[in-house]
Amino acid sequence: MAVVKKVPEKIARQVPFCPGCGHGIVVRLIMECVEELGYNDNVIFGKPVGCASLLDNSLDIDIFTGAHGRNGASLTAIKRLKPDTLVISYQGDGDAYNIGFAETMNAAYRNEKFTVVTINNTNFGMTGGQMAWTTMPGQKTTTSVNGRDVELSGLPIKMPEMIATSFDTAYVARGALFTPAEINKTKGYIKKALQAQSDGIGHSMVEVLSPCPTNWHMSPLEAQERIIKELVPYYPLGELKNKGGK
Amino acid sequence: MGDMVKGNIAMAEAAIRAGMHMYAGYPITPSSEIMEYMSWRAQEAGRQYIQAESELGAMYMVYGAASVGSRVLTASSGLGISLKQEGVSYMQAADYPCVMISVCRYGDGLGSLQSGQTDYLRETRGGGNGDYRNIVLSPSSVQEAVDLVYLAFDLSEKYRNIVVILTEGALGQMMEDCEYPDYKEVPFYDWAFDGKHTNPQPSQMTMDLYERAQRRNALRAEITENEQRWEAVGVEDAEYVFFAYGIPGRIALGIVDDARKRGEKLGVVRAISLWPFPQKAFDAINKDVKGFVTIETADDGQMVEDVALFAKKKGFGDVPCYTITSPPGVPKTVDVLKKFEAIKAGEVKEVF
Secondary structure, eight states, rough: OOOOOOOOOTTOOOOOOTTOOHHHHHHHHHHHHHTTTTOSSSEEEEEEEGGGGGGGEEEEOOEEETTTTTTHHHHHHHHHHSSSEEEEEEEEEEIIITTHHHHHHHHHHTTSSOEEEEEEEESSSTTTTTTTOOTTTTTTTTTTOOOOOHHHHOOOOHHHHHHHHHOSSEEEEEOOOSSSHHHHHHHHHHHHHHHHHHTTTOOEEEEOOOOOOHTTTOOOOHHHIIIIIIIHHOOOOEEEEESSSO | EEEEHHHHHHHHHHHHHTTTEEEEHHHHHHHHHHHHHHHHHHHHHHHHHEEEEEHHHHHHHHHHHHHTOOEEEEEOHHHHHHHHHHHHHHHTTTOOEEEEEEEEEEETTTOOOSOTTTTTHHHHHSSSSOOOOOEEEEEEHHHHHHHHHHHHHHHHHHOOOOOEEEEEHHHHHHHEEOOOOOOOOOOTTSSOSSSOOOOOOTTTTTTHHHHHHHHHHHHHHHHHHHHHOOEEGGGGGGGGGEEOOOHHHHHHHHHHHHHHHHHHHHHHHSSSESSOOOOGGGGOOOOOOEEEEEEEESOOOOOHHHHHHHHHTTTOSSEEEEEOOOOOSSHHHHHHHHHHHHHHTTSSOOOO
16 A cells, blocks of 8 residues: 655645755755644744745744854753754855854854754855855855865855764764765754754754755756756765764 | 942843842942852842853854843943844844833943943944844932933833933942842743744744834834933023033032032933933923033033034024033032033034
């Protein structure tokens, strides 16, 4: 008998992202985990500035309107005041690693007990595909039209590795979405990250390598190919830290 | 008579008594004692306290905390308050209440460690992007600082608007006797996020911003009508009326008191609310007044712009407005009087 996967109850309306974008998949994974962990009626989402801010009408949960990059600070306070509520910061790489570098790092540094899920699509998606700190060497964007010159702008940033090796947090992992198996693994990372929060172990973070066909000027399939060939060798997949050990 | 308490500490204790749930901040002279006191006192009283990574971080912490319906406080000074402004604007956009204590230090940029009143326009005009106003209250004594902080939380929640306590380094550092009000037990507010999606909050991406603006304009008019605060002495028959706030407000009261004992007809309006500006104070002023004079610890004078604006509105459009500014610190009465004599002698050009 065929198994029909039910859409999580709290995803009330269609997500508004571009065809082939990874955001919709990751939001689905997060909401499946929230439901499976029993937090459907005890969850606060922090949305960023960027593509993910388009989530507004899709989820029937409390969504805090974060400012560009500042959710590390705002969700620190929300979690401290509501320690029994599942608090999730959903951010793009431009939001969390560029303009929000300080807030993201400082929340991890203090080991604030909430979960960060970041979408790494190697560019600023919403503003039209500018260079981000995650942009690959030589990658053409609207602010690196001849390809990213790492001599002038630095090497692509590996925030999860920085957090995993520098701070006493609970859980760090990086996933991808290019096959159903990878999607399932990524869901596993997200669930462990949320479980670490639920268990009060500490700060948790999952980065997801995510396609952006629109700004990469590729078909969805070409975008997934790019992730496999170009991104995964630089941004290795898997768990970087699992303090709880589950 | 109460205890002798430093202004900064008195304001922090007043916030605890007013039912503050969370403080987040970053230390900066001359406001640091608020944070130092809160670092142990909040925990003792069962409240949350966070030392933030930056002024910006602190503001976004109180933004987050307000979203779940808690009473929040932050404090800083001069450039520290400048750093907070993007978060101030976000909180206003979300209609979240917050009390922010601004203990002004003199000057632009890094400025000075000395007391000043150079941030009047920033606080009264909003400070961040967008079209909003913070309610701004300014005390002239430690006791008044306590009373205004206590009041500020209620006003902030009533109007869902940020309230700034704008004071000066001198008052933050000064010790005076004061009595504390009673403790208030305040629950988290029920309009906020509870994790159950009880109160969906519209996002700015989808809301009708013009409709919101109409609603906020009506609220702004209500605040302007209801929340003007000032103290006036001698204005009914005054030839000159001083306008001042904070410590210079006290100095002006002293000057007017002495002058009236000598038979000189001077008056003073000590503004307590800076936004809304106490325009109603003009209603009692002598129609034949010769001039308005602000006393400000600032480079060029800032409040004088509001005095001129509301003088015009209240039918005093032809009355010259002067300003007496002072270097960093506390204005000396003798210097103020010297400059005032020059104004009376026609040796000083009016600002407006």
